[in-house]
Amino acid sequence: MTLDARAPTGPIEARWNEARFKSKLVNPANRRKYKVIVVGSGLAGGAAAATLGELGYNVSCFCYQDSPRRAHSIAAQGGINAAKNYQNDGDSVYRLFYDTVKGGDFRARESNVYRLAELSVNIIDQCVAQGVPFAREYSGLLGNRSFGGAQVARTFYARGQTGQQLLLGAYQSLAKQIEAKTVKMHPRTEMLDLITVDGVARGIVTRNLVTGKIEAHTADVVVLCSGGYGNVFYLSTNAKGCNTTATWRSHRRGAYFANPCFTQIHPTCIPQSGDYQSKLTLMSESLRNDGRVWVPKNAADCTKDPKSIPEADRDYYLERLYPSFGNLVPRDIASRRAKDMCDQGKGVGPEVGGVRRGVYLDFGDAVKRLGRDTVAERYDNLFQMYERITGENPYEVPMRMYPAIHYTMGGLWVDYHLQSTITGLFVGGEANFSDHGANRLGASALMQGLADGYFVLPVTVPNYLAGVKPGGIDDSHPDVRRTVSEVEARIKQLLTIGGKRTPESYHRELGTLMWDNCGMGRTAAGLKVALGKIPELREQFYSDLSIVGSGEELNGMLEKAGRVADFFELAELTCIDALAREESAGGHFREEHQTEEGEAKRNDDSFSYVAAWEFSGATNAPKLNKEPLNFEYVHPSQRSYK
Amino acid sequence: MARLMNLVLNVWRQKSPKEPGGFVRYEAKAINDHMSFLEMLDVVNEDLAQKGEAPIAFDHDCREGICGACGMVINGAPHGPAKSTTTCQLHMRSFNDGDEITIEPWRAAAFPVLRDLVVDRTAFDRVIQAGGYISVRAGAAPEANSLPVPKLASDEAFEAAACIGCGACVAACPNASAALFTAAKISHLALLPQGAPERADRVRKMVAQMDAEGFGHCSSHKECEAACPKDISISFIAKMNRELLSAMAAAPNQVKGREKG
Numbered sequence: 001m002t003l004d005a006r007a008p009t010g011p012i013e014a015r016w017n018e019a020r021f022k023s024k025l026v027n028p029a030n031r032r033k034y035k036v037i038v039v040g041s042g043l044a045g046g047a048a049a050a051t052l053g054e055l056g057y058n059v060s061c062f063c064y065q066d067s068p069r070r071a072h073s074i075a076a077q078g079g080i081n082a083a084k085n086y087q088n089d090g091d092s093v094y095r096l097f098y099d100t101v102k103g104g105d106f107r108a109r110e111s112n113v114y115r116l117a118e119l120s121v122n123i124i125d126q127c128v129a130q131g132v133p134f135a136r137e138y139s140g141l142l143g144n145r146s147f148g149g150a151q152v153a154r155t156f157y158a159r160g161q162t163g164q165q166l167l168l169g170a171y172q173s174l175a176k177q178i179e180a181k182t183v184k185m186h187p188r189t190e191m192l193d194l195i196t197v198d199g200v201a202r203g204i205v206t207r208n209l210v211t212g213k214i215e216a217h218t219a220d221v222v223v224l225c226s227g228g229y230g231n232v233f234y235l236s237t238n239a240k241g242c243n244t245t246a247t248w249r250s251h252r253r254g255a256y257f258a259n260p261c262f263t264q265i266h267p268t269c270i271p272q273s274g275d276y277q278s279k280l281t282l283m284s285e286s287l288r289n290d291g292r293v294w295v296p297k298n299a300a301d302c303t304k305d306p307k308s309i310p311e312a313d314r315d316y317y318l319e320r321l322y323p324s325f326g327n328l329v330p331r332d333i334a335s336r337r338a339k340d341m342c343d344q345g346k347g348v349g350p351e352v353g354g355v356r357r358g359v360y361l362d363f364g365d366a367v368k369r370l371g372r373d374t375v376a377e378r379y380d381n382l383f384q385m386y387e388r389i390t391g392e393n394p395y396e397v398p399m400r401m402y403p404a405i406h407y408t409m410g411g412l413w414v415d416y417h418l419q420s421t422i423t424g425l426f427v428g429g430e431a432n433f434s435d436h437g438a439n440r441l442g443a444s445a446l447m448q449g450l451a452d453g454y455f456v457l458p459v460t461v462p463n464y465l466a467g468v469k470p471g472g473i474d475d476s477h478p479d480v481r482r483t484v485s486e487v488e489a490r491i492k493q494l495l496t497i498g499g500k501r502t503p504e505s506y507h508r509e510l511g512t513l514m515w516d517n518c519g520m521g522r523t524a525a526g527l528k529v530a531l532g533k534i535p536e537l538r539e540q541f542y543s544d545l546s547i548v549g550s551g552e553e554l555n556g557m558l559e560k561a562g563r564v565a566d567f568f569e570l571a572e573l574t575c576i577d578a579l580a581r582e583e584s585a586g587g588h589f590r591e592e593h594q595t596e597e598g599e600a601k602r603n604d605d606s607f608s609y610v611a612a613w614e615f616s617g618a619t620n621a622p623k624l625n626k627e628p629l630n631f632e633y634v635h636p637s638q639r640s641y642k
Numbered sequence: 643m644a645r646l647m648n649l650v651l652n653v654w655r656q657k658s659p660k661e662p663g664g665f666v667r668y669e670a671k672a673i674n675d676h677m678s679f680l681e682m683l684d685v686v687n688e689d690l691a692q693k694g695e696a697p698i699a700f701d702h703d704c705r706e707g708i709c710g711a712c713g714m715v716i717n718g719a720p721h722g723p724a725k726s727t728t729t730c731q732l733h734m735r736s737f738n739d740g741d742e743i744t745i746e747p748w749r750a751a752a753f754p755v756l757r758d759l760v761v762d763r764t765a766f767d768r769v770i771q772a773g774g775y776i777s778v779r780a781g782a783a784p785e786a787n788s789l790p791v792p793k794l795a796s797d798e799a800f801e802a803a804a805c806i807g808c809g810a811c812v813a814a815c816p817n818a819s820a821a822l823f824t825a826a827k828i829s830h831l832a833l834l835p836q837g838a839p840e841r842a843d844r845v846r847k848m849v850a851q852m853d854a855e856g857f858g859h860c861s862s863h864k865e866c867e868a869a870c871p872k873d874i875s876i877s878f879i880a881k882m883n884r885e886l887l888s889a890m891a892a893a894p895n896q897v898k899g900r901e902k903g
Contacts, residue, residue, distance in 0.1 A: 051780040066701060067767050069807055070709040086787065122783070129783035131776045131836050133800035140790025158800060164708055165803060172775035179771040187764065210756055239703040273676040274644065278684055279705050350644075385707065388724070388731045389678075454780040502691045504684075548696050553658065554757040556699060557691060 003256075003612055003627040007111035007416040012633055013093075016115040019416065023459050024466035031056035032182075033470040035219040036461065037204055039191045039246050041068030043163075043446060044429025045225030046170035047453025048461075053177030055458060057465075060217060061174065062186045062206060064241055064559075069171040072227060072239040073449060076163025077284035077382065079147060079155035080127075080446040082120035087144050091152040093117045098634050099150055100444060103330055104409070104437020105586035105602060106636040107262070107610070109629060111416055112434045116444075119451040124156055126454055130169035134158050145289060146328070147442040155443045160284050160382045166446055170453065192487045192562065194222065194250045194425065197479045201250075201425035205487045209559060212552040214488055216480045220470050221424050221461055224250060225453065228408035228430040230263065232567045232574065233519070234511020236405035237269060237282040243563035244570045247412050247431050255420040256612035256625060258413035258433035260570065261578035264440055264587045265520050266406030267334035270389050271349050271358040280404040281389055283361075283382055285442050288327045288334070290366035290375065291399070293318050295346040295359050302348050306360055306398050317341060332439050332587055332600070335403035339520050340598070342402070349400045358400035367395065403520060407445060409436045409587060410577075413612040413627070417460035418452060421612070424468070426461055428452035433610065438586025491551050494561045499544030503561040506541050510534070510564070510571055518575050523591045527579040531572065538568040573613055573622055580624065583607045595638075604636050645675040647739035651686065653698055654746045656755050659762075663755065665744070679722065679732040680705060680712065699758040707731040707871065710806030713813070714759045715746040720810035720869040728808065728871040748809050750818035752856045763809050765855040766823060772851035773844040774827040776836050795833050802830040804872045814869035817858030822866040824852045825882035826874050832885055842889035849886055 008015040008022075026034065034057050038049040041063040049061040063071060083096040096117035101108060128134065128142070134156050135143040144153040158165040177183040188209040195203035195216065203218035226246035230236035251257045268288065270281045294314045296302055301309050317337060319326045327334075338359045341347060349358030366375050372395065376383075383394045390400070411433040418426050418434070429449040436444065473480065517530035541564070549555045584593040584600035585607070593601045610627040649670040656663025670686050677685070680702055687697035703711040707728040714729055716722035722732045737743065745759065753761040803826070811822035828845050831837030837844070860879055867876045 047780070054779045065703060065709070065711060066763060067710075067807065069767070069770075070703055070711050072704060072709070074709050075704045075706050084786070122781075124786045125783040126778070126780055128786040128789075129776065129778040129836055131799070131803075131831050131834050133796050133803050133830070133834070136791060136793045136796045138793050140792050140796075141787050158803075161708065161804065164806070165800075168803065172770065173778075173780075175767065175771040176775045176777060178767075185767075187767075237706075239709060240705060241703050274674055276674060276677055276681050276685060278678070278681050281706050384726070385731070388707075388727055388733065391676075391733070391735055458780065500692075502688060504688060504691075546691065546694075548691055548694055554699055554760065556697060 003413065003625055005109060005415045005627060007109060012110065012114045015111050016118055020459055023463035026462050026466045028056055032058050034058060034221070034465045035060070035470070036221050036223065037062070037217060037219040038223045038225060039204065040071065040225035040227060040429070040431070041171070041174065042071030042073035042225060042227060042429060043167060043170055043449030044453040045223070046071065046167065046174050047450055048223055048225060048428055048457045049183050050170060050173035050177050051454050051458040052461060053180070053182035055462065056182065059177070059183040060186060060219070061183055062189045062191055062204070064188065064190045064209060066187050068174055068185060068187065069168065071167060072242055073446065074164045074167045075239065076446055077160040077282065078286040079145065079157035079162045079443040080123065080166065081147070081154050081443040082124045082156055082447065083117055083154060084121055084124060086142060087153045089152045091154050093121070095152065096120060096154065100435070100441060101437070101634040103439060103441040105439050105600065106437065106604070106608065106631060106634070107259070107585050107629065108435055108437030110631060110633055115456070116435050116448055116451050119455045120447050122455060123447060123450045127166055127169050130172065132158065132165045132169045145286060147286060150441065157286070160286070160379065163446060166450065170450070190559065191226070191246045192249065193483050194253045195480050195483045196253050196422060197473060197477065199254065200423045202473055203480065205483050210554050212550070212555065214484060216475045216484050218473050218475065218480060220465055220468060221426065223426045223428060223457060223461060224412065224431050225428040226431045228411065229570055230405045230408050232511070232571050233405040233514045234508050235272065235277060235280050235515065237266060237280050240279060243566065245563055245566045248566040248570050250412060250420065250422065250425060252615050254422045254615070255425055256413040256614050257410070257573060258610050258612045259410040259577065260574040260613070261518070261581055261588045262409035262438045262586060263405060264331060264407040264409060265335040265403040267331050267338060267403050268361060268401045269404035270386065271400050271402040272352050273350060274352065281385070282404070282406060283386060283399065283401065285331065287361060287379060287382060290370070290378065291327065291361040291363050292316055292365060293327050293359055293361055295341045295348065299345040302346060302356060306348070315346070330439065331442065332589070335520060336589060338401070338403055357402045359402070360398035361401045362398035363394055364398070407440055409433065409438060409440055413610065417463065418456055419460065419464065424464065426457060428457050438588055491558065491562070494545065494558065494565070495547055495551055497542065497545040499546050501544050502546060503557055503564045506537065506545070507560065507564045507567065509537060510567060513537070514571055514574070518578050521589050521591050522578050524579060527575045530575045531579070534568060534572045534575070541565070541568065576622060577611055577613065581607055581611065602636070608636070646672045647675065647734070647737065647741070649673055649737065650742040652742065652744045653758070655698070655758055657757065659754050659756055673734055675733070675735040677734045678705065678730060679716070679734065680730050682734055699760050701760050702730055705730040708806060710808040713748060713808045713810055715748065715813055717744050720748065720813040721871050726871055726873050748813035750812045750857070752818065752820070753809060753812060761809070765857070766807050766809065766820070768855060769820065769824055769848055769851045770827060773840070773847035774831070776831060777840060789835060791835060799830050799833040802826045802833065802874065802878050805874055806872055808871065810869045810871060811866035812857065814865040815858065816863055816865065817861060819860045819866070820852050820855070820857035821860035821879045821882065822870065822874055822876065824848055825878040828885055829878040829881045832881070841885065842892055845882065845885040845889050849882070
């Protein structure tokens with residue numbers, strides 16, 4: 001199959017306008033006849049469901065949480081980028097576009113990225129109108145800060161709770177549409193499969209997480225905004241419930257999975273404290289604006305009280321290695337350098353598995369320079385969170401940080417319209433692969449989720465609907481019934497294995513395998529080890545899994561087992577993709593491919609493409625399809641943040 | 643350095659909304675003080691599962707104190723003994739070796755128990771649906787800086803908007819009142835100029851919905867403020883009452899009850 005990105009040509013600044021103008025429209029009186037399913041209620045899904053509801057479509061929205069307000073977008077701390085140029089510091093739509101393509105290490109589609117930058121300004125207008133309490137200056141005008149990888153201050157923020165406030169804005173718009181009955185909300189309901197009829201997406205099969213009831217929901221279009229797959233690593237900054245089931249099951253039904261190996265490590269997370277650890281907590285990288293990263297120059301100092309280590313014995317390694325960006329280098333570089341320092345034995349904090357994995361993030365100078373009040377104004381809630389988790393006070397003792405899996409740039413392949421390779425299946429937000437290339441810049445995830453939800457999908461989904469007749473199938477359709485019975489059979493299979501190990505224990509083991517072999521630094525040898533072990537572990541899972549209880553009740557173990565089963569398959573594809581991509585780009589660092597200074601070395605001649613994997617059956621190797629990337633505006637160069 | 647402790651847990655177990663529940667005693671051994679409270683429960687649950695017993699069901703998701711999913715009454719206090727802290731952010735260093743800990747779900751008629759420590763909080767969603775929003779359709783928004791908002795008003799709105807909708811305020815209140823939750827949203831939007839056009843209608847509808855859901859009245863016990871993990875101030879309840887009074891004075895005949903959704 002040839003991948004047609006359907007990206008308009010012509011001057012880049014005119015492309016989105018042109019696409020909107022060419023979009024077909026649905027008569028307002030006919031809109032309620034079209035049934036739209038939105039899976040996920042985070043920034044992309046919540047905004048898309050609310051906006052399509054406003055337009056008059058008959059929307060059903062699904063989330064596994066007890067309320068749409070709890071989707072994991074809520075945990076984003078730092079901010080959202082927009083090319084408003086309120087600071088008059090040289091920002092523009094073009095610059096945001098340029099920075100995002102470059103920051104993504106030239107592995108994103110230019111047309112999509114430009115549209116994202118263009119829409120960023122509308123997002124801020126929309127959120128402010130909804131009552132999102134962004135930080136303001138005493139003038140009453142909006143405040144900005146600068147964020148990892150950018151030399152302009154274009155990030156809008158609401159203390160350290162930007163994601164929460166943006167999500168509440170989308171949730172409130174969604175609530176209004178629920179009240180108006182244009183949206184029917186299905187909380188505590190998990191999508192377990194995609195229904196396709198003649199290759200076209202026509203609905204989903206869900207499980208009610210309270211009663212266990214399996215149901216089919218048919219529709220004229222399905223929109224997945226179900227988030228990323230970072231939990232394939234077990235320990236990540238994702239919420240415990242985040243999973244790949246919606247995207248993976250759609251992949252199995254024909255949606256290509258693109259660039260799964262592009263996973264992002266966030267440089268500033270609270271280090272693991274023991275082997276019982278259930279998740280890792282991110283500390284906003286806005287902390288790097290004022291905090292200074294260092295490790296002791298001498299390994300012997302690593303166990304000492306940091307305050308007793310004199311300035312001369314501290315290595316502010318980011319400032320040393322990258323004088324122009326200093327502590328604000330992009331995430332992948334900051335992460336890799338932290339790993340290097342710890343691998344060299346300079347890590348600090350508790351030993352877990354024989355290694356100290358932590359670097360200091362020190363606010364001592366910031367408190368001296370700005371005063372404690374200003375530091376508190378900017379970071380107090382983050383400091384409190386840190387203290388609750390570690391028992392240490394960052395005003396007194398430097399924070400300890402270590403990188404953790406945070407975001408996945410890969411996802412279902414989509415064209416410019418955000419439609420997957422399955423007709424009628426659209427994918428928004430982190431669930432798609434589209435805008436960040438190999439690495440996402442800070443404060444760009446919220447921007448992409450909301451751009452897709454408020455502005456892109458509400459144009460492209462109606463354009464699709466205008467070309468199809470509403471309705472035509474119901475629950476009695478043979479393809480619907482077949483999909484329902486397949487879901488029921490899968491649940492029965494998991495419940496009847498009758499083995500000894502819990503789904504949690506398999507997830508943990510899979511995660512460790514992935515982190516060790518497909519984490520911050522990858523090698524062909526390590527990836528092959530993982531590719532040997534994952535099928536063995538999966539086989540064990542299907543022969544020795546234990547689930548207590550039945551399918552007809554609230555059963556957390558059953559939910560987990562289904563998600564872990566899909567993570568196994570995704571893990572394998574991720575390693576296959578990482579092995580096939582013989583270059584380093586952004587979050588994908590192949591140790592065989594680095595410069596003499598240890599920087600990521602791309603191979604533009606051979607790998608300037610999107611790897612879109614096609615499912616070819618559970619026992620067959622996936623098939624690679626390539627979407628070549630053409631750079632007409634931002635010409636690939638080696639990133640340099642020196 | 644890590645401290646290990648042995649604990650006794652008395653946990654509310656209830657198989658479904660219709661079946662009666664009761665306390666069951668469990669021993670939690672060698673619990674590390676750096677664990678979060680939920681990680682301690684994870685350890686207990688893995689043990690139960692190994693023995694073929696149903697794990698304790700509890701809501702949780704982000705485990706960073708922001709999604710509002712988790713919440714249990716720990717030794718009589720919603721979210722437990724640490725101030726300004728959700729259950730997921732409570733760490734075992736707040737406890738000592740040999741402690742006996744009682745763990746219960748939120749108790750309120752408007753929050754029926756679904757299983758063990760999991761309750762149905764959709765009543766909160768219906769309160770927001772009644773009017774907890776500004777009606778701006780995507781695309782209709784004016785330029786963001788065209789309406790300056792005084793920093794102090796914006797900051798105060800933020801304080802109210804910080805609510806995570808966990809329900810601890812209801813669980814803490816002897817009347818199971820949702821006044822703090824409802825007041826926080828009403829105040830957030832009333833403090834901003836963007837929220838002004840719908841201000842009177844919003845407070846009328848949201849308060850009516852709050853009553854229709856079966857939450858009790860606020861009689862100023864202030865337990866909600868003490869239990870709130872986000873330190874939402876009860877001064878917002880006073881603000882809600884003022885908002886309601888002025889809305890009633892403006893249009894007295896528009897105040898009426900709503901059906902439970």
